[in-house]
Amino acid sequence: MDYRAISAQGPALSQVNADALVVVLTPDLAHTGDAALDRLIDDAVKAQDFALKAGKTLYVHRPAGVKASRLVLSAAANAEPKAFKAAVAKGLAAVKDLGAAHTAVAAAQGLALTTAHAQALALAVADATYVFRHTKPSAPKAGALKKVSLLCAAAEQTAVKQGLAQGEALAHGVTLARELGNLPGNYCTPSHLAHEARQLAKTHKHIKVEVLERPALEKLKMGSFLSVTNGSAQPPKFIVLRYQGAAASHAPLVLVGKGITFDTGGISLKPGAGMDEMKYDMGGAASVLGTFRTIAELRPKVNLVGLIPTCENMPSGTATKPGDVVTSMSGQTIEVLNTDAEGRLILCDALTYAERFKPAAVVDIATLTGACVIALGHQHSGLFSTDDELAQALLGAGQQALDTAWRMPLDEEYGESLKSNFADLGNVGGREGGAITAAVFLSKFTQAYRWAHLDIAGSAWKSGAAKGGTGRPVGLLTQFILNQASAGAAAIQPLPAKPAKKVATKKVATKAVTQPAVKKVAAKSARRPAAGRA
Numbered sequence: 050m051d052y053r054a055i056s057a058q059g060p061a062l063s064q065v066n067a068d069a070l071v072v073v074l075t076p077d078l079a080h081t082g083d084a085a086l087d088r089l090i091d092d093a094v095k096a097q098d099f100a101l102k103a104g105k106t107l108y109v110h111r112p113a114g115v116k117a118s119r120l121v122l123s124a125a126a127n128a129e130p131k132a133f134k135a136a137v138a139k140g141l142a143a144v145k146d147l148g149a150a151h152t153a154v155a156a157a158q159g160l161a162l163t164t165a166h167a168q169a170l171a172l173a174v175a176d177a178t179y180v181f182r183h184t185k186p187s188a189p190k191a192g193a194l195k196k197v198s199l200l201c202a203a204a205e206q207t208a209v210k211q212g213l214a215q216g217e218a219l220a221h222g223v224t225l226a227r228e229l230g231n232l233p234g235n236y237c238t239p240s241h242l243a244h245e246a247r248q249l250a251k252t253h254k255h256i257k258v259e260v261l262e263r264p265a266l267e268k269l270k271m272g273s274f275l276s277v278t279n280g281s282a283q284p285p286k287f288i289v290l291r292y293q294g295a296a297a298s299h300a301p302l303v304l305v306g307k308g309i310t311f312d313t314g315g316i317s318l319k320p321g322a323g324m325d326e327m328k329y330d331m332g333g334a335a336s337v338l339g340t341f342r343t344i345a346e347l348r349p350k351v352n353l354v355g356l357i358p359t360c361e362n363m364p365s366g367t368a369t370k371p372g373d374v375v376t377s378m379s380g381q382t383i384e385v386l387n388t389d390a391e392g393r394l395i396l397c398d399a400l401t402y403a404e405r406f407k408p409a410a411v412v413d414i415a416t417l418t419g420a421c422v423i424a425l426g427h428q429h430s431g432l433f434s435t436d437d438e439l440a441q442a443l444l445g446a447g448q449q450a451l452d453t454a455w456r457m458p459l460d461e462e463y464g465e466s467l468k469s470n471f472a473d474l475g476n477v478g479g480r481e482g483g484a485i486t487a488a489v490f491l492s493k494f495t496q497a498y499r500w501a502h503l504d505i506a507g508s509a510w511k512s513g514a515a516k517g518g519t520g521r522p523v524g525l526l527t528q529f530i531l532n533q534a535s536a537g538a539a540a541i542q543p544l545p546a547k548p549a550k551k552v553a554t555k556k557v558a559t560k561a562v563t564q565p566a567v568k569k570v571a572a573k574s575a576r577r578p579a580a581g582r583a
């Protein structure tokens with residue numbers, strides 16, 4: 050798609066050279082400053098053919114006195130980027146299947162266009178024109194639309210241009226994440242995700258990729274991750290992506306994405322109805338790949354690491370059984386009480402692996418719990434963190450990018466239910482507060498750095514008639530990274546190193562196998578520094 054910022058306002062709007070013109074109006078800003086358009090708007094409102102109410106549109110063919118042969122009036126709730134995006138989406142829906150190759154979008158007189166408006170427009174265009182064709186070549190091709198212009202004031206042009214460029218790069222990342230999410234489990238295997246990562250490194254010279262195979266994972270003692278792959282015929286992969294945009298000495302941000310390419314539940318088998326939706330269980334991994342694509346295009350001055358543990362969760366004669374105890378890379382043992390709580394089992398080893406990068410912060414992204422969907426629906430991603438600064442940075446980025454998260458609690462007390470008589474940790478608590486106990490489980494592996502967890506079980510895909518991946522939270526993650534890159538000295542800094550305490554944690558875990566009574570006391574003191582940070 051070709052995105053343009055064109056300086057055109059007031060009387061110039063009806064003279065714009067485009068195949069279609071979409072005009073966004075609000076209840077308070079109902080005119081354009083162009084006589085022909087304003088006459089038409091007043092007429093339509095008077096005739097009750099159009100209302101200035103969010104969601105309403107009116108299509109006019111060959112409008113009198115307007116050069117574009119197709120006109121859409123589209124009403125927004127207000128002038129904010131979120132409402133503007135919704136109105137542009139509605140307007141595009143009215144013209145996207147028509148013959149228009151070039152659509153121009155104009156905002157009402159008085160609606161000040163910002164970078165955020167332009168970025169929102171680019172994302173709305175990408176959304177409107179996305180078609181999944183990979184396993185459905187018969188799907189109607191994307192329409193004739195090739196070029197979208199945002200008409201703005203001369204003074205707005207710089208901001209609009211920047212927003213369009215950023216929005217276009219973002220749309221590429223979002224579309225990649227969406228496409229990977231939609232790809233069925235028999236296509237999107239762990240090997241396929243590794244292939245996609247290598248493709249990224251091929252097309253973007255600032256991305257480096259390394260894929261760790263089973264022998265390397267065994268050597269690293271990733272016993273928890275590997276236990277999830279036991280029932281699958283597909284080999285597991287551990288993908289390490291690196292983007293270097295700043296000096297090598299600069300502490301990186303680390304993104305960790307859950308890459309379960311299909312989640313049957315394993316021996317704790319899921320019910321049949323709706324199980325196909327578990328092809329989206331690699332949504333976290335997809336969002337990491339999508340974010341890398343966008344970041345490689347925008348080239349901010351940061352260092353970024355992406356970690357993707359990826360495998361299938363399958364039942365079989367060799368699969369992990371409920372009650373099996375596995376040893377994670379951290380040394381902590383885990384009783385696998387439910388093989389369907391597999392996301393945390395692959396993430397915990399990736400989180401331990403993340404320590405070696407001495408990160409400024411680590412954010413994991415996972416379609417982790419059905420409980421998060423019950424709590425927040427499909428609206429917000431669930432955000433869990435004991436680090437207020439990091440949590441605020443992520444929440445703010447989500448609002449800026451119109452890809453929001455909602456902060457959830459993470460009190461130590463929720464961890465009570467993770468106690469096990471046979472291991473340092475059980476992998477499930479009860480049904481109650483399931484999204485929180487899952488996050489508390491992960492927190493046991495993140496003591497060495499600032500950490501946040503995004504549960505995207507609800508936000509990464511939609512069910513029902515519009516069933517499909519959303520490409521979220523690529524927008525939130527990208528905005529967070531861009532903000533960190535431009536924050537300079539105010540950027541999030543790594544926690545001061547505490548080598549002595551790290552050794553203590555390891556000792557506790559080893560001891561625990563033989564001396565559970567000693568463990569309890571020691572484990573508490575080992576956890577104290579983290580609680581103090583909260």
Ligand code: BES
Binds near residue numbers: 389391416506507
């Ligand atoms: N991948 C699922 C979580 C999920 C559920 C994502 C629904 C999207 C929609 C995860 O691996 C899982 O099965 N979680 C269990 C945890 C339970 C066994 C403690 C769940 O949420 O039921």
Ligand code: MN
Binds near residue numbers: 312314388389390391
């Ligand atoms: Mn599961």
Ligand code: ZN
Binds near residue numbers: 330389416417
């Ligand atoms: Zn899962």
